[in-house]
Amino acid sequence: MTIFGQFTYPEISSQAEALQAAWGQLEQQQAWIQSYLLHPEADEIIFIGSGSSYYQALSMASTCRTWLGKSAAAYPSSELFLFGRQAMPGHRHYLVIGVSRSGESTEVILALEAVRELSNVTVAGITCYENSKLAQIADCLLSPLGKETSTVMTKSFSSMTFMMQTAIAKASGHEPWVREMEQVLQADAGVTAGSDSFIRNLVAQNDFQKYIYLGMGTAYGISLEACLKIKEMSYVWTEAYGTLEFRHGPKSVVEPGTLVCLLLSEQARPYELKVAQEMQAYGAFVLLLTAKQGDDTSFADAVLEVGGEALSDEARSVLYLPALQYLGYYTAMKRGVNPDTPRNLTQVVII
Known part of the structure; x- marks a missing residue:
């Protein structure tokens, strides 16, 4: 079995x-x-x-x-x-x-x-x-x-x-950047465990029909990967965009039942949060992945704090990955599909 x-x-x-x-x-x-x-x-x-x-x-x-x-x-x-x-x-x-x-x-x-x-x-x-x-x-x-x-x-x-x-x-x-990566290394186990329970509960309590991932800078590539995890594991409709770019046309797809997951940077934090608030006004459920929650994130429907407020956005990006991967996993399990062996896919793509 x-x-x-x-x-x-x-x-x-x-x-x-x-x-x-x-x-x-x-x-x-x-x-x-x-x-x-x-x-x-x-x-x-x-x-x-x-x-x-x-x-x-x-x-x-x-x-x-x-x-x-x-x-x-x-x-x-x-x-x-x-x-x-x-x-x-x-x-x-x-x-x-x-x-x-x-x-x-x-x-x-x-x-x-x-x-x-x-x-x-x-x-x-x-x-x-x-x-x-x-x-x-x-x-x-x-x-x-x-x-x-x-x-x-x-x-x-x-x-x-x-x-x-x-x-x-x-x-x-630049030794401070090396030390940042060492801090990521030290934090990752705790972030992974916390992300597991947080995302398990989030998926159990909600039924999302669309998944939108937003990120800028180094987090843009991470947002594309998050989008792919949902597609590969659970076969649901999803897209990823640069955070502010999403406002230029693609936001038309937002409606109730849409999860908008923002990989929040510190460098562009106030601008990105304005986008999240706008999407919430259109009916989206807003999930923020952030170094630290505060008064400016209190509007969101869910906030996962990964820590590392003093880290650069580049270094912190890896700490967002566990939550994004668990989101694919738990969504697949809720839908009754096996994330280990997605249909049509193999580990190695050969031409």
């Missing part, structure tokens, strides 16, 4: 251990930071991935621009493979970092193989599998406890994002 969620739930719940292992592994891969993130010839860093890995790439690139002060971009792997000239004009030197949980995704392999022999390109990667094709063709950071049995990425996403952000913090030479 199949037990629904028997893999997904423990994998979400064990992400603090995966982050800890990634932290320890990075201590052993300090040379990677020097060789790649601090590559003296690289004018731009390009992160590539597919699906969840592309959304990681967006958050990694955002963190890289902010903390490393270097030009960085993210593209779907297929974009680099099939439209390489548009992604990489020939007058610059690029570091291309492939992002893949399995290290076997056809598109990321094809993209790296297409560019790695070019004189103006250096390639590297990040994965959870040390013997993968990606690890064979590129020098990779390795998240040793990111390996998963379930189809959907959860702790792999969290640990790989955390690992790359920590690598970027170390490459920056």
Whole structure:
């Protein structure tokens, strides 16, 4: 007899251990930071991935621009493979970092193989599998406890994002950012446990028909990933947008029965909260994920406080992931579908 969620739930719940292992592994891969993130010839860093890995790439690139002060971009792997000239004009030197949980995704392999022999390109990667094709063709950071049995990425996403952000913090030479990542590491277990009970109750007490995720900056990639978790695990209708961009047309879909989940930043807090209030006026149930609740968040229907008010928005983004992953899991369980093996999906996408 199949037990629904028997893999997904423990994998979400064990992400603090995966982050800890990634932290320890990075201590052993300090040379990677020097060789790649601090590559003296690289004018731009390009992160590539597919699906969840592309959304990681967006958050990694955002963190890289902010903390490393270097030009960085993210593209779907297929974009680099099939439209390489548009992604990489020939007058610059690029570091291309492939992002893949399995290290076997056809598109990321094809993209790296297409560019790695070019004189103006250096390639590297990040994965959870040390013997993968990606690890064979590129020098990779390795998240040793990111390996998963379930189809959907959860702790792999969290640990790989955390690992790359920590690598970027170390490459920056700015010790406070390294300390921020260490604080995230120390807080993650408590945040994961608190998010579990909070989201379990939220899903049990409500019946949402639509899910909208909003985020800006580094949280934009996280919001896209949150959207994908609901689609993959529970097959419900959902979208993700930049917070203020949602007001420019897409808000027309908001009505009673709509969950609007805002990944609140501190940098744009007052502006983002105005958007949330507007959506509530249209009938949405507003869920805020925030460092700290206060008088300005009291209007919301639900508020999950993850802590880390003193952290940068970049570092705090990983602490939003447990709640977003549990939201997919508990929604699937309530709908009677198995989040371990979503229909039409496999762990590795092969062309």
